[in-house]
Amino acid sequence: MxxxxxxxxxxxxxxxxxxxxxxxxxxxxxxxxxxxxxxxPDEVADDIADSVALALRDVNRYPDREFTALREGFADYLGHGIQPEQVWAANGSNEVLQHILQAFAGPGRTAFGFAPTYSMYALLTRGVGATYVSGERGPAFSLSPESAAEQVAAARPDVVFLCAPNNPTGTPMENDVIEAVYEASEGIVIVDEAYREFAPRDAPSALQLLPGRPRLVVSRTMSKAFAFAGARVGYLAADPAVIDALRLVRLPYHLSALTQAAASAALRHADTMLxxxxxxxxxxxxxxxxxxxxxxxxxxxxxxxxxxxxxxxxxxxxxxxxxxxxxxxxxxxxxxxxxxxxxxxxxxxxxxxxxxxxx
CATH class of the missing domain: 3.90.1150.10 (Aspartate Aminotransferase, domain 1)
Known part of the structure; x- marks a missing residue:
């Protein structure tokens, strides 16, 4: 049958x-x-392989549930005064975003993004039983602080997605848009900086907006600039209280010891990778x-x-x-x-x- x-x-x-x-x-x-x-690069691949081989010796035991060493590595890489207790990681930035939605969205709640944007935002939102609402962009897929804030204020979403730069259009997003959206919202504002490393070096990151904004989240990935798409490692920076919320929804030991070892090794070679x-x-x-x-x-x-x-x-x-x-x-x-x-x-x-x- x-x-x-x-x-x-x-x-x-x-x-x-x-x-x-x-x-x-x-x-x-x-x-x-x-x-x-x-x-x-070969020298980086060799170090990653050695680190994974070492982790294999203890693979019969559960991994560090708090992925302490990896969080320290991410905090050091991000700079901007980010501390390890402000960092979260998961199996790709999609899982990071899913954790946010599991904690702050769900049935009866809404998430909001400006179309066209990353299609997974709507799919992840639907996956947790929440409703996804699409806003509009201006000419050439641009987004002004005034228009963005007005749309968010009208929709009153529980979670807002800001893709900076935007996928699939590549459109840059200035921090004044992020600030305006944050002020217009009462929910979690996620700035997805998956492609951040390809922006001009002197362009400000949303990371510098984190102090004093406990509902702001900045997510990143190792898939793009770090050539780590097959390893599935994403991470975010936010207020420590947000990290506490994510612990409520993550699966036990969600980040394997092998993943932690590989990502930590890659971060040690950040300059080479970048x-x-x-x-x-x-x-x-x-x-x-x-x-x-x-x-x-x-x-x-x-x-x-x-x-x-x-x-x-x-x-x-x-x-x-x-x-x-x-x-x-x-x-x-x-x-x-x-x-x-x-x-x-x-x-x-x-x-x-x-x-x-x-x-």
Missing amino acids: TVSLDDLPLRDDLRGQQPYGAPQAPLPVALNVNENTHPI GMVDEIVEQRDRISATLEALGYTVYPTWSNFVLFGGVEDTRATWQALYDRGVLIRDVGIPGHLRVTAGTEEETSAFLDALAAIGR
């Missing part, structure tokens, strides 16, 4: 929904999910300049990807690139496609293929 999803006692609010997913295909050039396509960022930014800017020269609409980006518009047939262009061994992303914005900045060779392959296709 074959059983379908419709035959199961699934929650009513999940019926008819689609799971998160991006196309996966064994193509030579995969630039669709904003990975860091640069491999981890050395790849400059090259990625160079390729990102090369993509932007070339796309503009080809006649596409290119948006400002502080991330490791570029959103471009003026695509007459997104499906046909996506397929034509696919047929040439290049995988990019259709993010659902009409007339637009998104491409991750890869290595110099990968970037050249994309640009050559796109130029060959034409608009």
